[in-house]
Amino acid sequence: xxxxxxxxxxxxxxGVAAVAMLGVWMEYRTLFGRGxxxxxxxxxxxxxxxETRTHRDAAVAAFLGYFLIITNLLYTQSIPTAALMCxxxxxxxxxxxxxxxxxxxxRANLRTAALLLAHAAPAALVLFLLFPRVQGPxxxxxxxxxxxxxGLSDSMAPGNLxxxxxxxxxxxxxxxxxxxxxxxxxxxxxxxLWDFDGRTWTIMPAAFTTFAPPQGGTRYSYDIVxxxxxxxxxxALESAASLPERSRMTLDGQLFATxxxxxxxxxxxxxxxxxxxxxxxxxxxxxxxxxxxxxxxPRAAALAAxxxxxxxxxxEILMRAIAFLREGRYTxxxxxALLGAHPVDDFLFASREGFCEHFSSAFVFLMRAxxxxxxxxxxxxxxxxxxxxxxxxxxxxxxxxxxEVFLAGRGWVRVDPTAAAVxxxxxxxxxxxxxxxESLPLMRRPSLExxxxxxxxxxALAHVWNVWVLGYNPERQRDLMSLxxxxxxxxxxxxxxxxxxxxxxxLALLAWSLGRLVRPDPVQRAWRAFCRKLAAxxxxxxxxxxxxxxxxxxxxxxxxxxLAILRIGVQYIRLRYGAHPSRPGVVKLRRMVRGLRLA
Amino acid sequence: MSAAVPxxxxxxxxxxxxxxxxxxxxxxxxxxAPHALRAPWWLMLLTLCLRG
Numbered sequence: 001x002x003x004x005x006x007x008x009x010x011x012x013x014x015g016v017a018a019v020a021m022l023g024v025w026m027e028y029r030t031l032f033g034r035g036x037x038x039x040x041x042x043x044x045x046x047x048x049x050x051e052t053r054t055h056r057d058a059a060v061a062a063f064l065g066y067f068l069i070i071t072n073l074l075y076t077q078s079i080p081t082a083a084l085m086c087x088x089x090x091x092x093x094x095x096x097x098x099x100x101x102x103x104x105x106x107r108a109n110l111r112t113a114a115l116l117l118a119h120a121a122p123a124a125l126v127l128f129l130l131f132p133r134v135q136g137p138x139x140x141x142x143x144x145x146x147x148x149x150x151g152l153s154d155s156m157a158p159g160n161l162x163x164x165x166x167x168x169x170x171x172x173x174x175x176x177x178x179x180x181x182x183x184x185x186x187x188x189x190x191x192x193l194w195d196f197d198g199r200t201w202t203i204m205p206a207a208f209t210t211f212a213p214p215q216g217g218t219r220y221s222y223d224i225v226x227x228x229x230x231x232x233x234x235x236a237l238e239s240a241a242s243l244p245e246r247s248r249m250t251l252d253g254q255l256f257a258t259x260x261x262x263x264x265x266x267x268x269x270x271x272x273x274x275x276x277x278x279x280x281x282x283x284x285x286x287x288x289x290x291x292x293x294x295x296x297x298p299r300a301a302a303l304a305a306x307x308x309x310x311x312x313x314x315x316e317i318l319m320r321a322i323a324f325l326r327e328g329r330y331t332x333x334x335x336x337a338l339l340g341a342h343p344v345d346d347f348l349f350a351s352r353e354g355f356c357e358h359f360s361s362a363f364v365f366l367m368r369a370x371x372x373x374x375x376x377x378x379x380x381x382x383x384x385x386x387x388x389x390x391x392x393x394x395x396x397x398x399x400x401x402x403x404e405v406f407l408a409g410r411g412w413v414r415v416d417p418t419a420a421a422v423x424x425x426x427x428x429x430x431x432x433x434x435x436x437x438e439s440l441p442l443m444r445r446p447s448l449e450x451x452x453x454x455x456x457x458x459x460a461l462a463h464v465w466n467v468w469v470l471g472y473n474p475e476r477q478r479d480l481m482s483l484x485x486x487x488x489x490x491x492x493x494x495x496x497x498x499x500x501x502x503x504x505x506x507l508a509l510l511a512w513s514l515g516r517l518v519r520p521d522p523v524q525r526a527w528r529a530f531c532r533k534l535a536a537x538x539x540x541x542x543x544x545x546x547x548x549x550x551x552x553x554x555x556x557x558x559x560x561x562x563l564a565i566l567r568i569g570v571q572y573i574r575l576r577y578g579a580h581p582s583r584p585g586v587v588k589l590r591r592m593v594r595g596l597r598l599a
Numbered sequence: 600m601s602a603a604v605p606x607x608x609x610x611x612x613x614x615x616x617x618x619x620x621x622x623x624x625x626x627x628x629x630x631x632a633p634h635a636l637r638a639p640w641w642l643m644l645l646t647l648c649l650r651g
Contacts, residue, residue: 023645039638039642042634042635055610055614056609058619061623065626072634081633084632084633085630088630091622099610
């Protein structure tokens with residue numbers, strides 16, 4: 001085919017490409033960015049297949065396929081995706097091998113593809129381990145990549161947490177250095193909500209303080225692997241006894257990272273459970289912790305005023321409120337009734353059913369209405385102990401809200417109104433506290449206990465993957481390098497090591513390949529030994545002589561060994577020029593040559 | 600000066616066989632499958648129609 005005869009894309013292909021690009025633009029309102037860009041690539045790969053006629057076309061489509069493998073990792077880097085992409089890598093390589101050797105059997109092509117990838121694997125491993133790492137995820141994701149992340153919010157209205165609790169997604173995993181605290185003491189502190197508009201609680205603007213570790217209490221040290229949630233919050237058992245790296249603490253005891261958590265983050269933390277009473281509190285904060293909107297929830301406000309009038313201290317009001325909830329026969333449900341304009345009144349005196357946000361909201365309202373400073377704390381409660389790796393997995397379904405009340409001389413005291421009304425929620429977890437298990441996430445239902453072992457195994461494997469593969473960050477790389485004697489290795493040292501190791505590997509591969517060239521294969525070796533034996537008897541092989549002619553001439557020259565010489569010739573030709581030299585055939589040839597006795 | 604005639608075994612001249620085309624299609628399906636689950640439905644319909 002001459003240059004001016006080159007096949008041009010057909011009008012159909014061009015037309016479809018134009019229509020598809022228009023469609024992508026109408027769908028995304030742009031042709032750039034992760035989503036539209038990848039959709040266009042997939043489409044073009046399909047169109048390329050349509051016009052594939054020659055090996056060159058097929059090779060181009062295969063290389064486009066290699067690129068598409070990478071694009072999948074822009075969405076998820078989970079084990080199933082990695083396994084699927086490895087399978088695709090193998091089949092694409094086998095396709096290219098098949099294009100290069102169309103006459104060979106498919107099994108041989110598959111073997112070659114596997115061998116090629118096996119040769120590349122050590123280099124890939126060295127690149128993974130030694131390529132200088134940058135802080136944060138390897139792939140810079142566009143902004144739209146964070147849109148779908150779930151997690152706690154900076155506000156809480158009736159229904160927020162109960163809808164979050166229907167998600168089985170992992171919020172974080174916590175690995176304790178020793179014994180983990182019991183389920184009922186695992187309160188993972190998140191956003192603290194101060195301001196109430198009659199329906200919704202919101203955080204106050206973050207104000208940071210100098211970290212002062214709490215005194216007393218039981219200490220726990222642990223590592224957290226936090227899933228990305230696009231917020232700067234870090235979670236720790238209350239109260240944090242140390243600050244994780246690159247974090248700060250707010251006035252209300254919440255941990256903040258320096259930037260929103262958009263990639264899986266591992267940090268070390270320690271906490272004190274039941275610490276000694278805290279110090280006093282700033283008067284402005286206490287004023288804020290008593291503030292309520294006017295004319296909101298009048299029945300609850302009247303009840304709180306009665307308690308205030310009948311009580312001699314804030315602690316007594318607190319006890320009255322707990323007793324009120326405990327004896328109120330409230331129902332804990334993930335599907336609470338809709339509430340009206342005065343949601344606290346509706347919950348306390350009408351519907352009498354709710355999730356933890358209803359209990360904590362109503363409790364803090366009652367406290368404030370009685371003049372006791374109080375605030376809502378959101379976070380997670382509990383978490384499941386994985387039976388395989390003994391790591392505690394905290395899910396979105398563990399989302400919880402509780403209260404903190406300020407008592408003179410004791411500081412901020414944690415009170416869990418949900419635990420007062422429904423003790424099972426905190427002692428044994430959400431699954432056993434909810435009366436209707438159908439509303440729970442699938443894997444939380446008690447009837448599916450048998451599936452939990454399989455899930456534990458899978459999550460333990462995923463944790464190893466997350467920590468050692470996806471979480472292989474500069475710190476881990478530094479730790480690994482210090483194990484091999486490279487302390488504080490910077491990017492220059494890593495790059496030099498990388499190229500040195502790759503160079504050594506290339507040299508080793510080169511030496512091995514040359515060795516194969518210099519050292520003939522077993523069939524050739526046996527044939528050469530045969531030729532040497534005949535040459536010693538004066539029948540040397542001429543350079544132009546093929547095996548058949550040479551064997552015939554030698555047989556004529558040495559009639560006593562005629563049959564043996566001819567048989568060796570036939571066996572060599574069969575092995576050398578046949579489809580596949582079999583191992584027994586090679587052994588037989590060697591034995592025949594070794595056994596040849598020339599008179 | 601006349602254009603050079605490509606070798607009959609050059610990649611641009613050799614026709615791709617059914618076996619290789621099947622392998623290529625299968626590989627691209629593997630690669631595109633996760634994207635197909637995220638892509639707009641009309642695009643998948645278009646792609647399937649084209650292949651059909």
